[in-house]
Amino acid sequence: xxxxxxxxxxxxxxxxxxxxxxxxxxxxxxxxxxxxxxxxxxxxxxxxxxxxxxxxxxxxxxxxxxxxxxxxxxxxxxxxxxxxxxxxxxxxxxxxxxxxxxxxxxxxxxxxxxxxxxxxxxxxxxxxxxxxxxxxxxxxxxxxxxxxxxxxxxxxxxxxxxxxxxxxxxxxxxxxxxxxxxxxxxxxxxxxxxxxxxxxxxxxxxxxxxxxxxxxxxxxxxxxxxxxxxxxxxxxxxxxxxxxx
Amino acid sequence: xxxxxxxxxxxxxxxxxxxxxxxxxxxxxxxxxxxxxxxxxxxxxxxxxxxxxxxxxxxxxxxxxxxxxxxxxxxxxxxxxxxxxxxxxxxxxxxxxxxxxxxxxxxxxxxxxxxxxxxxxxxxxxxxxxxxxxxxxxxxxxxxxxxxxxxxxxxxxxxxxxxxxxxxxxxxxxxxxxxxxxxxxxxxxxxxxxxxxxxxxxxxxxxxxxxxxxxxxxxxxxxxxxxxxxxxxxxxxxxxxxxxxxxxxxxxxxxxxxxxxxxxxxxxxxxxxxxxxxxxxxxxxxxxxxxxxxxxxxxxxxxxxxxxxxxxxxxxxxxxxxxxxxxxxxxxxxxxxxxxxxxx
Numbered sequence: 001x002x003x004x005x006x007x008x009x010x011x012x013x014x015x016x017x018x019x020x021x022x023x024x025x026x027x028x029x030x031x032x033x034x035x036x037x038x039x040x041x042x043x044x045x046x047x048x049x050x051x052x053x054x055x056x057x058x059x060x061x062x063x064x065x066x067x068x069x070x071x072x073x074x075x076x077x078x079x080x081x082x083x084x085x086x087x088x089x090x091x092x093x094x095x096x097x098x099x100x101x102x103x104x105x106x107x108x109x110x111x112x113x114x115x116x117x118x119x120x121x122x123x124x125x126x127x128x129x130x131x132x133x134x135x136x137x138x139x140x141x142x143x144x145x146x147x148x149x150x151x152x153x154x155x156x157x158x159x160x161x162x163x164x165x166x167x168x169x170x171x172x173x174x175x176x177x178x179x180x181x182x183x184x185x186x187x188x189x190x191x192x193x194x195x196x197x198x199x200x201x202x203x204x205x206x207x208x209x210x211x212x213x214x215x216x217x218x219x220x221x222x223x224x225x226x227x228x229x230x231x232x233x234x235x236x237x238x239x240x241x242x243x244x245x
Numbered sequence: 246x247x248x249x250x251x252x253x254x255x256x257x258x259x260x261x262x263x264x265x266x267x268x269x270x271x272x273x274x275x276x277x278x279x280x281x282x283x284x285x286x287x288x289x290x291x292x293x294x295x296x297x298x299x300x301x302x303x304x305x306x307x308x309x310x311x312x313x314x315x316x317x318x319x320x321x322x323x324x325x326x327x328x329x330x331x332x333x334x335x336x337x338x339x340x341x342x343x344x345x346x347x348x349x350x351x352x353x354x355x356x357x358x359x360x361x362x363x364x365x366x367x368x369x370x371x372x373x374x375x376x377x378x379x380x381x382x383x384x385x386x387x388x389x390x391x392x393x394x395x396x397x398x399x400x401x402x403x404x405x406x407x408x409x410x411x412x413x414x415x416x417x418x419x420x421x422x423x424x425x426x427x428x429x430x431x432x433x434x435x436x437x438x439x440x441x442x443x444x445x446x447x448x449x450x451x452x453x454x455x456x457x458x459x460x461x462x463x464x465x466x467x468x469x470x471x472x473x474x475x476x477x478x479x480x481x482x483x484x485x486x487x488x489x490x491x492x493x494x495x496x497x498x499x500x501x502x503x504x505x506x507x508x509x510x511x512x513x514x515x516x517x518x519x520x521x522x523x524x525x526x527x528x529x530x531x532x533x534x535x536x537x538x539x540x541x542x543x544x545x546x547x548x549x550x551x552x553x554x555x556x557x558x559x560x561x562x563x564x565x566x567x568x569x570x571x572x573x574x575x576x577x578x579x580x581x582x583x584x585x586x587x588x589x
Contacts, residue, residue, distance in 0.1 A: 123248045146254075153249050153257060180260050183252030204267070211261045212341050218261075233311075237303060240262045 014082070014227040017072045025067065031224055032072075033063050033115075034155055036083075039147035040090050041120050047140060048094050056117045062093045077227030081235060087144045149239055152225075156218040157181065163213055171196065175203060176210035215240065264301045265340045271299060271347065283315060283412075287350060290334075297334060301345040312344040319346035321388055321414050329379025331399075331407050351409075352402050357395035360493065369493045370543055375406040377486060377536035383408075384479045384532055387417040391477065393485035394464040395492055415477065464488045467523050480525040483535055487520025487528075490539070512542050512561070515551035 016028030041059040044050050050058065066072055066089070075085050164173035175196070179187055189207075193200045219236060226232040249257070264286065266273050274287040277298065288299040302315050319336040326332065336346040353359070356372075363369055376398055380390060390397075392413040399407045466484035468476045494513050516538050522528050529535040538548045545565030547553050553561065563570055 119248070146251075149258075150249055150254055153254060154247055157247060157249065180257050181249060181253045183250050183256055207260075208265050208267050208340070212265060214257075215261050215341060240258060240303065 012227055013224055014072055014075060014077070017067070018070075029063065029067055031221075032066070035151050035221070035225060036086060036148065037063065037115050038120050038123070038151045039083075039144055040086070041115075041117065042123070042147050043087065043090060043140075043144050044094060046143070047091075050094070052117065052121050054097075056115075058094055058097060059117075060115065061097075062090055065089075065093055075227060077231045081231060082225060082227055083144060083148050083235075084141065087141070145238065152218060152221060152239065156214055156221060159217045159221075160210065160214050163217070164210070169206075169209075172206040172210050175206045176214070179203075179207055180211070180214075262303065264299070264343060264345060266299075268340055269337065271297070273299075288347065290347070296350045297347040298331075298350045299345055299347045301339065302343045312338075312342075315344045315346065318412055318414065321416070322346075322348065322411055324386055325383055325388060325411075327379055327382045329375060329406055329408055330383065330411075331409055351399045351405075351407055353399050353405075353407075355396050356398035356400060357492075359400040360395070366494065367543055370539055372400070372406060373486075373490055373493055374536050374539055376408060376489070377532050377539070379406070379408040380482055380486065381532035381536065383414075384482065389415045389417060389477065389479065390482050390485070391415055391469065392464075393482055393489060395489060398489075417478070466525070468525065476525065478525070479531055480528045483528050483532060484521050484525075486532065486535060487517050490520065491517040510542075511557065512548045512551050516542065516548055519550040 013028040013032050016024050017032075019025060019028075037059055040062055041055055044055040044058050045052065048055075048058075066086075071089050075082065160176070161173055164170055164176075175192055178192060178195075179189075189200050189203045192203045196203070218239065222235055222239060223232050226235055263273060266288065270290055270292045271288040272291055274289055274296070276284060277287050278285040283300050283302045286299045286301065288297055289295075290297050300315070302311055316336060319333050322330065322333040331348050331351060334347045334349070336344070338344055360369065360372075363372065376393075380393065383390060388411070390408065390411060390413070392410065393408070397408065397410045399409050401407065462470075464485045466477070466481040469481055490513075494510075494517065516535070519538075520528055520535055529538070534549070538550055541548050545561060547558070547561065551557075
């Protein structure tokens with residue numbers, strides 16, 4: 001039954017961070033960190049024009065602060081999206097950076113997510129974003145949203161790769177990479193069929209399966225990052241909705 | 246974590262969002278529009294070799310609530326077999342779990358675009374009457390539209406007028422017919438608050454029950470604006486029709502007066518005012534009464550919405566019988582002149 005393909009509802013990170021179980025809190029923070037650390041880092045670099053080293057400290061300190069001050073406990077899904085709330089929290093955290101720095105020293109690294117700042121820095125260099133071009137709150141929100149979607153997709157692609165390897169569908173993943181991730185406008189099903197020496201229908205079916213899985217995985221991750229069903233619906237539209245078509 | 250460039254993110258979003266039609270009789274052609282809770286694509290029905298419009302939810306929902314609602318939208322439409330309402334062909338579920346339905350592909354223009362080419366007020370009013378016919382039919386079948394506005398009316402290439410997007414429709418109490426699970430106070434369908442394209446203030450908003458809001462600002466009745474679901478009935482659609490009539494008249498007046506000074510006919514304005522009265526009890530009781538008044542206006546007859554003064558009556562009769570009156574006047578002038586000439 002097609003409906004069965006959808007993931008079961010996972011415990012939201014918001015609820016998990018409110019729990020009294022330290023292991024559950026760390027898991028939730030890891031999930032949150034994995035998706036948001038790059039958007040937060042890039043945002044701090046661009047919005048606050050901080051040098052890379054400062055931005056690294058601030059990014060790490062921000063996630064510690066989230067946990068220590070129970071900032072997510074104050075989050076109300078009815079009032080705003082989680083990513084908007086986090087962005088505003090990041091703003092106020094940077095404004096109080098001295099306090100944040102001391103917290104970072106006290107708290108240490110509570111998350112187990114490896115933060116590859118060099119990779120983030122390289123990505124930032126590769127982008128064409130001009131800090132002067134993002135002055136308005138709307139454009140800041142758009143920038144943060146774009147980075148957040150990129151981060152969510154990158155994690156979903158990693159998960160998809162694992163699924164493909166687990167099911168011995170590496171070729172499917174390579175087709176998906178070549179067609180959907182390359183950004184090459186010249187690529188076509190015919191070219192891929194010729195390159196892999198398979199019928200076009202195999203390409204069609206493989207891509208169809210990979211997209212379905214990717215969508216399922218991305219939505220699964222997204223659901224974890226939302227505080228309510230309503231927010232999940234809205235964020236799913238933001239990620240996969242018609243605005244993007 | 247692999248970096249995904251902007252172009253690849255866009256391509257991925259586009260490809261992943263497109264409905265997966267493998268295993269169905271349809272072939273995806275292009276995206277054509279966006280409705281309250283889904284996206285409409287042009288698709289080819291390969292079995293019948295014809296173009297259809299395919300509406301699909303733009304997000305898969307695990308709890309199935311939206312899927313149920315889209316399914317019900319299709320069934321609401323299916324019960325409304327009328328030349329002014331787009332017919333549904335098929336309903337089903339895609340491989341990716343999203344519910345879809347197909348309907349007639351209407352080639353034409355939205356009313357707000359089409360109307361720019363219709364300068365004549367009577368032509369616009371005749372068009373309005375055809376919208377009223379479709380809505381009156383839906384009301385007779387126990388269905389409220391609840392989001393009537395120019396953007397939700399299509400005018401086809403051969404002049405056919407179709408009321409579209411029944412995504413916010415409501416089944417009236419005691420009229421559920423083949424939809425036994427209907428909750429008369431619940432919204433049939435869902436149009437999320439944040440679903441719409443940025444900057445489009447005419448898009449519908451959401452309702453989930455008493456106290457929340459459904460409709461489009463400017464075309465939404467006061468009871469809808471208040472979220473007073475219990476008091477939303479046929480007269481709420483009449484309010485929207487009144488707003489739509491005002492749009493047609495104002496647009497016509499503005500076009501014929503380049504300085505923007507809209508010349509309003511008092512009788513027409515009275516019809517609009519009655520239809521859009523804040524108090525539902527003071528509006529037309531049903532769509533037939535509204536369309537009858539507009540028809541009377543078109544025929545140069547007095548309208549029920551306005552009590553005529555002697556001057557109004559004279560002006561109306563003059564408009565209705567302009568040529569005979571002018572001929573009689575000319576005859577009398579000539580006759581008078583002849584008499585004066587022979588009495589000198």
